[in-house]
Amino acid sequence: MTVEHTSSAWATAGEGKANLSFTHQECKRGYGMTVLEKAAPEAVAAAPPPRRRHTAAWLLTVGMSVALLVLVPIAAGIGAYPIPVGDVLASVQHRVGLGGGELDRVAESVLWNVRFPRIVLALLIGASLGCAGALMQGVFGNPLAEPSTIGVSLGAAVGAVAAISLGLTFLGNWTLPAMAFVAGLGTVLLVYVMSRSGGRTEVVTLILMGIAVNAFAGALIGLFIFLADTAAVNQITFWQLGSLAQSTWPKVTAVLPCAVVGLVVAPLYARRLDLLALGDRPARHLGVDVERMRVALILVVALLTAAAVSVSGVIGFIGLVVPHLLRMAAGPGHRFLIPGSALGGAVVLLVADLAARTLAAPAELPLGVLTALLGSPFFFWLLRRTRRRQGGWA
Amino acid sequence: MRLLRHRPTPPAPASPGDILAGTESLHVRLGARPVLHGVSVTVRAGEVLALVGPNGAGKSTLLSALAADLPAAEGVVRIHGRPATDWSAPELALRRAVLPQSASLSFPFTVEEVVRMGRAPHATSPAEDDLAVAEAMAATEVSAFALRPFSALSGGERARVALARVLAQRAPLLLLDEPTAALDLKHQELVLRLCRERARAGDAVVVVLHDLGLAAAYAHRVAVLRGGRVAAEGPPAEVFSEQLLSEVYDQPVEVLSHPRTGGLLVTPLRNL
Numbered sequence: 001m002t003v004e005h006t007s008s009a010w011a012t013a014g015e016g017k018a019n020l021s022f023t024h025q026e027c028k029r030g031y032g033m034t035v036l037e038k039a040a041p042e043a044v045a046a047a048p049p050p051r052r053r054h055t056a057a058w059l060l061t062v063g064m065s066v067a068l069l070v071l072v073p074i075a076a077g078i079g080a081y082p083i084p085v086g087d088v089l090a091s092v093q094h095r096v097g098l099g100g101g102e103l104d105r106v107a108e109s110v111l112w113n114v115r116f117p118r119i120v121l122a123l124l125i126g127a128s129l130g131c132a133g134a135l136m137q138g139v140f141g142n143p144l145a146e147p148s149t150i151g152v153s154l155g156a157a158v159g160a161v162a163a164i165s166l167g168l169t170f171l172g173n174w175t176l177p178a179m180a181f182v183a184g185l186g187t188v189l190l191v192y193v194m195s196r197s198g199g200r201t202e203v204v205t206l207i208l209m210g211i212a213v214n215a216f217a218g219a220l221i222g223l224f225i226f227l228a229d230t231a232a233v234n235q236i237t238f239w240q241l242g243s244l245a246q247s248t249w250p251k252v253t254a255v256l257p258c259a260v261v262g263l264v265v266a267p268l269y270a271r272r273l274d275l276l277a278l279g280d281r282p283a284r285h286l287g288v289d290v291e292r293m294r295v296a297l298i299l300v301v302a303l304l305t306a307a308a309v310s311v312s313g314v315i316g317f318i319g320l321v322v323p324h325l326l327r328m329a330a331g332p333g334h335r336f337l338i339p340g341s342a343l344g345g346a347v348v349l350l351v352a353d354l355a356a357r358t359l360a361a362p363a364e365l366p367l368g369v370l371t372a373l374l375g376s377p378f379f380f381w382l383l384r385r386t387r388r389r390q391g392g393w394a
Numbered sequence: 395m396r397l398l399r400h401r402p403t404p405p406a407p408a409s410p411g412d413i414l415a416g417t418e419s420l421h422v423r424l425g426a427r428p429v430l431h432g433v434s435v436t437v438r439a440g441e442v443l444a445l446v447g448p449n450g451a452g453k454s455t456l457l458s459a460l461a462a463d464l465p466a467a468e469g470v471v472r473i474h475g476r477p478a479t480d481w482s483a484p485e486l487a488l489r490r491a492v493l494p495q496s497a498s499l500s501f502p503f504t505v506e507e508v509v510r511m512g513r514a515p516h517a518t519s520p521a522e523d524d525l526a527v528a529e530a531m532a533a534t535e536v537s538a539f540a541l542r543p544f545s546a547l548s549g550g551e552r553a554r555v556a557l558a559r560v561l562a563q564r565a566p567l568l569l570l571d572e573p574t575a576a577l578d579l580k581h582q583e584l585v586l587r588l589c590r591e592r593a594r595a596g597d598a599v600v601v602v603l604h605d606l607g608l609a610a611a612y613a614h615r616v617a618v619l620r621g622g623r624v625a626a627e628g629p630p631a632e633v634f635s636e637q638l639l640s641e642v643y644d645q646p647v648e649v650l651s652h653p654r655t656g657g658l659l660v661t662p663l664r665n666l
Contacts, residue, residue, distance in 0.1 A: 141500030275511055277501045280461055282494055286489030286563070287515040332501035 029085035029113075045067040047094050050306035053331035057340070060330055064343045068123075071347065075354045080362060083107050110183045116248035122353045123346040124259045125244075125308040126318060130345020132304040133265050134318025134326075134337050139297050146320045147305040151213035155187025156180040157240070160219045164236050165228035177254040179354075180310030187213055188302040192295070242313035242318065242368020244353050253313050256305035262300050263342055269297060277332070315368045317375025324382065401517045402485045405474060407564060407596060410440030413475070414598040415460050415490070415569045420469035421615060422452075422459050423663045431457045431622045432469065437567065438548050442589050444475035444609040444630075447619035448460040448643050450552040453602045454495065454571055456619065460600060461492045461569050473567070487515035494526065497556035499544045506531070506540040512562030533588055535581070549576040557585060561592075586612040592622040606647075610634055610658035618642055629656055 071090075077083045083103070091111055093100025102108060124378035129147070134147040147153055162168070171178050178189045191213050195205040225236055238245075272293055275283040280290050308315065322335060322344040330336055347368075352374075404492070407660040408414055416436040422429050430452045434558060437443055437460070445453040452502045458464045459471050462478035474489050481489070499508065509531055513523040531537040534554040537545065550606070553576040560568065574582040586608055589599045593614070603609045609616050612632040617627045626633045639647040639660065646663035 125434065143501070271514065274503070274507075275514055277499055278505060278508075278511065279498055279500075280495070283491070284463070284483055285487060285490075285492040286511060287484035289483045327501070331507075332503055333507070 003143040023074075048128045049076060053333070056330040057333075057336040059334075060326065062234065064340070064347050067347050068343070071350055071354075072119060072123075072174050075119055075350060076355065078110060078304070078358055079110070079115065079126055081106065081110045091168075111262065113248075115147035117246050117249050117252050118353070120252050121244055121247045121255065121311060122234055122349045124239060124255050125315065126345040126347070126349025127263060127342040128255075128259045128345070129315060129349070130322040130341035130343075131263055131338060133345070134334070134341035135266055135269075135273075135297055135301050135304075136319065136322040136335055138276060138337075139294060139301070139322055141279075143324055146316075147301060151187045151191050151210045151217060151310050152302050152305040153314055154214050156184030156219070156225070156306040157181025158217045159315060159376070160310055160313075161221050161224045161236050162240065163222040164232050164239065166294070167232070174250070174254050177251070177307070177310035181258065181306040183304045184306030184309065185299070187217065188298055194296055238264045238366070239313045240368070241366030242315040242367050242371070243364070244312055244354075245357075245364055247311075255307045255311055258303045262304035263298050265296075266304075267335070267338050268341075269293060270282070270338050273297075273338075275331075287310040315349070317371050317379065321375055321378050322348055330361050336394045340342040354385060402482070402488060402619075403553065404488045404516070408439035408566055408598075410438075410596060412439040413437065414439050414471075415471075415473045415600075417459060417466075418457070418470045418472070420456075420459060420471060421467040422455055422464050423467045424464075428467070429622050430459070430497070432470075433619075433624055435617050435624065435627065437598045437600055439566065439598045440593055441595055441614040442586075442593045442601060442665070444495065444613035444614060445600065445602045445619060446606060446609050446616055446666060447625070451619040452622040453619055457492075457569050457571050457600060457602055461490060463492075474630070487565070489565055490558045490567040491565040492548045493557055493560045493568075493573055493602060495571045495575070496550050502543040502545055504541055504543055505536060505547070507538075508555055509536075509558045509562050512559040515563065515565075525595070526562045526564060530558040533561060534558040535584065550578060550581065553577060554581060554585075558589075560623070566597050568597055568601075569600045572602050572604065574603065574605065580619050582608060592631055606639065606660035607658075610660055611648060634660055 053123055063347075073088045074086045076088045077085045087103055087107065088111065090100040091103050091108065094102050095112075097141050103111065132147045136147050137143055141146075157180070162183070163176045164181040168175050168179065191209045195209040226235060228236060272283070272288045274294070275286050275288050276290065278286075284290050305319075323341040326337055326340045326344055330340065349371075352371055355366055356367045356370050359365055404568055408630050414435075418434050419432040420434070421432060425578070427614055432450070433456055435443070435456070445456060447453050455464065460473070461468065462473060462481065465479070467565050473481060473486065478486075503511075506527065509527050510523065512530065513526060516523070518526075528537070531540060534557050536551065536554050536558050539551065544552065547555065553573065553619075559569070560570070566592065568589070573585050573589075577585060582605070587602075589601055590612055593599050601613070603613075613630055615628060616630050618625045618638065619635060625642050626638055634649055636647055636649045639649065640663075648661050648663050650659040651657065652659055
């Protein structure tokens with residue numbers, strides 16, 4: 001009976017996995033091709049002139065900040081237990097010590113133990129994914145790059161799945177994020193070291209290594225799912241779909257250090273990332289220690305992505321879509337793009353999570369599925385556009 | 395944060411004749427294949443040195459070695475008196491600027507933004523940067539499309555923008571790999587005139603050229619490379635002999651003097 005149940009659950013999990021990995025495969029294939037073709041003048045939209053770009057950057061920054069300020073109280077109020085926005089603000093004021101007033105016990109509990117940790121996690125993870133995407137695209141000089149291409153996402157997933165499957169609890173509540181982070185970091189370092197030769201990293205080799213590692217990580221995840229018991233399989237399945245449903249303050253504190261370190265360090269490399277667009281050698285001629293910067297940025301990307309993946313599973317496409325749209329609107333300069341993508345990622349994930357938990361209420365749509373559903377068509381469009389500009393993949 | 399980072403200071407201006415770069419019996423391997431076999435050249439301030447030679451002779455490799463891109467298997471590369479490996483990347487960026495053979499760009503930056511990238515090594519004021527950028531764009535005649543995206547330009551326009559970026563870097567040693575390859579007649583002359591101007595201003599210019607006529611007209615000295623060795627080096631009038639060039643290029647060559655100016659003309663011997 002148990003065996004039967006397990007295997008059927010495994011089948012479902014495997015199916016979900018297959019679907020997800022299919023979309024990933026698609027991204028990688030598209031990306032790999034552009035790189036193989038040449039880091040060509042692709043996706044080079046009719047870029048607005050600098051003056052307009054500066055204005056656009058300011059407008060976007062203000063717009064996204066306002067959107068955050070408006071959306072957070074709204075998101076905190078909406079749910080199975082509705083709380084008026086005024087009450088939300090009053091409660092926040094009260095906690096901060098600026099007047100306001102305490103709500104009744106249930107409302108306070110819902111707001112501060114359920115809604116706010118979830119919102120904070122959505123913001124942190126969205127910002128991390130957006131920022132990681134912008135960094136990856138800069139490091140590889142390709143607008144189709146995505147954090148999962150070098151295997152961090154799935155590598156981190158292996159750690160998390162192993163923790164769930166083997167019932168590891170050596171760090172208490174922090175075991176899963178820690179395992180995911182260590183595994184993600186290990187994966188990305190492995191990919192990087194293996195794809196280096198003669199003190200240089202060739203992008204094509206790196207991408208191909210990423211594909212191989214992703215395949216291997218997928219197999220490991222399958223293996224851990226096979227080994228897991230029913231409860232663990234259920235947990236893994238939901239975790240893989242990418243959900244913020246079980247957000248708690250301990251999870252927030254687990255993610256916070258990684259995300260904050262990553263988000264603070266990333267903008268320091270903005271100018272040097274601009275120079276990297278010229279290519280490795282010209283960047284070095286302009287005084288950039290390219291290899292050291294690559295290592296540093298890959299660590300930052302690993303930090304950001306692994307932190308996000310460890311809590312919420314695989315949430316794709318934020319890191320792809322957000323930086324791309326911002327680049328089209330405000331130009332490719334990384335001094336805006338990096339912080340802008342963090343801000344934009346936070347907004348997008350907040351909205352996506354709000355949609356995930358309200359569209360099918362009282363049930364909850366898996367967040368990863370939602371972002372993939374909306375993100376994949378965008379990616380297809382992007383691929384087609386890139387392809388048209390290049391005159392085919394050949 | 396930019397203020398906290400240690401920024402090296404630019405070198406003092408060189409006086410004409412100072413040796414700004416050089417190689418001593420340099421051997422360079424690309425992979426397992428030896429490309430340069432004991433090359434010794436010196437690059438002096440106030441001089442345009444042209445590297446010429448047939449395809450695969452090692453011109454670009456020598457230029458890359460002078461740029462500190464390629465490590466020496468044997469011998470030494472010196473830049474501003476010190477072995478190239480002793481300099482950090484930011485220090486080198488203040489001492490030499492490099493124009494690669496082909497310019498590419500992975501994101502749609504505008505021409506002006508690309509040229510401004512040349513200012514990255516300098517901790518100068520924005521006004522000073524603006525001036526250097528504007529001057530470089532005017533010199534290479536790219537000011538007209540300053541606001542267009544780099545990727546929307548033709549090959550020749552891109553080459554000039556890349557050159558503008560290199561000029562904006564204002565390094566005392568300029569290393570240019572085939573700067574005239576994609577250019578029309580007018581702009582070929584323009585680029586080499588710029589080389590001469592920079593040399594007159596006290597910089598050292600090393601330029602890889604295929605057009606022997608241009609080399610003869612504009613270079614103070616030429617180094618003829620063949621099979622990874624220097625076959626001859628000196629002023630064009632001394633080095634460019636029919637016998638040497640015909641032998642190096644494996645193609646009969648005529649060297650004439652211009653009927654009006656007396657300048658050196660190099661042309662392949664053609665039987666049409």
